[in-house]
Amino acid sequence: MTVFIPLERNIIFRRNFMHAELVILQEIAIIFGLSAAALFICAKLKIPTIIGFLVAGMAAGPHGFGLVRDTESLELLAEIGVVLLLFTIGVEFSIKSIIRIKKAIFFGGGIQVAVTAAIVTGIAYASGANWEMAVFIGFLIAISSTAIVLKLMQARGEMESAHGQTALAFAIFQDIIVIPMMLSVPLLAGEYLEIDQQSIPLAIGIGVAVIVFMFVAARWGVPALLHQVVRTRDKELFLLTVVMICFVVALITSSLGLSLALGAFVAGLIISESEYSHHALGNILPFRDVFLSFFFVSIGMLFNIATVLENPLFVIGATIAVLVGKALIAGLASFSLGRSFHTSVIAGLGVSQVGEFSFILAVLGLNAGVITSDIYQIFLAISIFTMGATPFLLNAAPNLARRITARFPSLASDDEAKQTTDALKDHIIIVGYGVNGRNLATAAKDGGIPYTVLEMNPDTVRDEREKGIPIAFGDATQPMVLEDAGIKRARALVVVISDASATRRITEAARSLCRTVHIVVRTRFVTEVEPLLQLGADEVVPEEFETSVEIFTRVLHFYHVPERDISEVTGRIRDGHYSMLRAPSEKKNAMLAGVFSTIDTATIRLDADCHVIGQSIRGLDLRKKYGATLLAIRRDENTIINPPPDTALESDDTLVFIGEPGSLASVSDFLLQSQDV
Incomplete structure (x- = not known):
């Protein structure tokens, strides 16, 4: 049966659909415009960017100018941002790192959540709330913002620090515990759940299944898949595959009752175990930053300034109490793990805000009737204020810790070096693993110098990793790949790839990321020397000039030029970035001109019918007769340097002579005569 839709209804439907699309695009454009303006002002005032996003949300939201009404679409984009954030955190971390901090996750994180929830519950109950509401408020305050604290520490390059790992451990436990919360x-709302005997074993089975899936995928599945994708050398295919892995794993864990964000973190952990983690991270970061901006804007849109104006003292006082209380509890939890005082202060202040999962939990509680709308709005105001204060608290935390330890020296740790992980420091980053890269890596290894290699050939990466070489797949033109390789802690960056355009981009990116790293670049083209120096390279080594230097150095040795003079000339060439060779100066090259103006070299190959075959060098007396000196004989695979006088010439010998051009011509004519002459 064929159904005909009237033309008029079809047109109306299309108009409505196009109108809805235009509204969404218009509101996204408004958000981007307000965000850009707010971020520009924040940059000028040196205020953290998160504040700019929150302000943009407050202005665009229903409690501001009402410029954005489709909050559901914005919340979807915000959720994608949180998923991508947790994914990148997982990529930067690793399963081994999680195992290493398991005590901090379950013991430290458990203390932080349990103590915070218990104290807040007691205060709320004492203030007149019933016990169900009090417990629920305790849940809300105990959760911190994974998105804010980890993004700030990631931007500051502190994810590998002791306080970064501690904050991450607390965030992981909170993401897990929010599920039972x-x-x-429904139980707090008075609805009694029927739990059958199969529920508990099923939950345990789900947990075991997730762990087994993560192990198998990280060990065999994902590395094999990415290896085949990378071999196609298709950047779009690699990016789509990485995004697919992120969302597929997130959806699988979500279908098992876990959060999307936790699933994305698991996906990141899986990819972190492959040699392509650097490259994956560099590709996904731009998308993460765009979608994560929607999250912070959506938080700002929830803020109702009228709530603050009605209860200013209470909101401000509660905000301070939450920040101080959570910082103290988290700091004590960190200290109980054996962390230093310095680390505990920074970690405590880092997780002192209220988190994004608390908003989801609050909506559930509001719909179930556990909390009232007034409590909900006050909670939102307190939460947004704590989020806004976090960047400033993290900036002030190191100085605060130092001042406290200066006043109370007994709190200082004797080994503050333990605050950092065993990440590479003062190392060499080698970009490219061809002949030069291999030789440099071998020299660094023999010299005991730490190094890491970035390479774009997947087969090379896989083979060398199996040999124990610290090599990773990554496009060094992407700043995040260089950051992940530790560019800010490295002593030197050596670029030994053949792609001139990529070499320029790598040099520029590295210098913008770190002003102190020593950059050495190899190039095949002379014209690239000056541009690379201007982009920030400290040393540029052009292949063709280095070959020229090596050739004339050997010739000078054969001509018995003093070693000191040779070193002086070659040193002057290299110190001047090969300008002597690129723009010769008669004055600077006077000594070389004097040497080479009257000499030349020649190579002569002896055929089987040459009349000199079988005769000795002494018998021919070529130097006395023709004025040419025999330097070497190339015979089969061997080279005879300064051959003895009794050496007999053989068929297919290649003779190397040095002398004046006329002398070389004469000796060549003599040697190449056939036996019939």
Whole structure:
């Protein structure tokens, strides 16, 4: 049966659909415009960018100018941003790192959540709330913002620090514990759940299944898949594959009852175990930053300034109490793990805000009737204020810790060096693993110098990793790949690839990221020397000039020029970035001109019918007769330097002579005569 849609209804439908699309695009454009303006002002005032996003959301939201009404679409984009953030955190970390901090996750994180929730519950109950509401408020305050604290520490390059790992451990435990918190909402609302005997074994089975899946995928599945994708050398295919892995794993874990964000973190951990983690991170970061901006804007849109104006003292006082209380509890939890005082202060202040998962939990509680709309709005105001204060608290945390330890020396740790992980420091980053890269890596290894290699050939990466070489797949033109390789802690960056355009981009990116790293670049083209120096390279080595230097150095040795004079000339050439060879100066090259103006070299190959075959060098007396000196004989695979006088010439010998051009011509004519002459 064929159904005909009237033309008029079809046109109306298309108009409505196009109108909805235009509205969404218009509101996205408004968000981007306000965000750009707010971020520009923040940059001028040196204020953290998160504040700019929150302000943009407040202005665009229903409680501001009402410029954005489709909050559901914005919340979807915000959720994607949180998923991508947790994914990149997982990529930067690794399963081994998680195992290493398991105590911090379950013991430290457990203390932080349990103590915070218990104290807040007690205060809320004492203030007149019923016990269900009090417990729920305790849940809300105990959760911190994974998105904010990890993004700030990631931007500051502190994810590998002791306080970065501690904050991450607390965030991981909170992401796990928020699931049973959500499941408890119906119970707090007075709805009694029927739990059969299969529920607990099923939950345990789900947990085991996730762990087994993560192990198998990280060990065999994902590395094999990415290896085949990378071999196609298709950047778009690689990017789509990485995004697919992120969302597929997130959806799988979500279908098992876990959060999307936790699933994305698991996906990141899986990719972190492959040699392509650097490259994956560099590709996904731009998308993460765009979508994560929607998250911070959506948080700002929830803010109702009227709530603050109605209860200014209470909101401000509660905000300070939450920040101080959570910082103290988290700091004590960190200290109980054996962390230094310095680390505990920074980690405590880092997780002192209220988190994004608390908003999801609050909506569930509001819909279930556990909290009232007034409590919900006050909670939002306190949460947004704590989020806005976090960047400033993290900036002030190191100085605060130092001042406290200066006043109370007993709190200082004797080994503050333990605050950092065993990440590479003062190392060499080698970009490219061809002949030069291999030789440099071998020399660094023999000299005990730490190094890491970035290479774009997947087969090379896989083969060398199996040999124990610290090599990773990554496009060094992407700043995040260089950051992940430790460019800010490296002593030197050596670029030994053949792509001139990529070499320029790598040099520029590296210098913009770190002003102190020593950059050495190899180039095949002379014209690239000056541009590379201007982009920030400290030393540029052009292949063709280095070959020229090596050739004339050997010739000078054969001509018995003193070693000191040779070293002086070659040193002057290299110190001047090969300008002597690129623009010769008669004055600077007077000594060379004097040497080479009257000499030349020649190579002569002896055929089987040459009349000198079988005769000795002494018998021919070529130097006395023709004025040419025999330097070497190339015979089969061997080279005879300064051959003895009794050496007999053989068929297919290649003779190397040095002398005046006329002498060389004469000796060549003599040697190449056939036996019939």
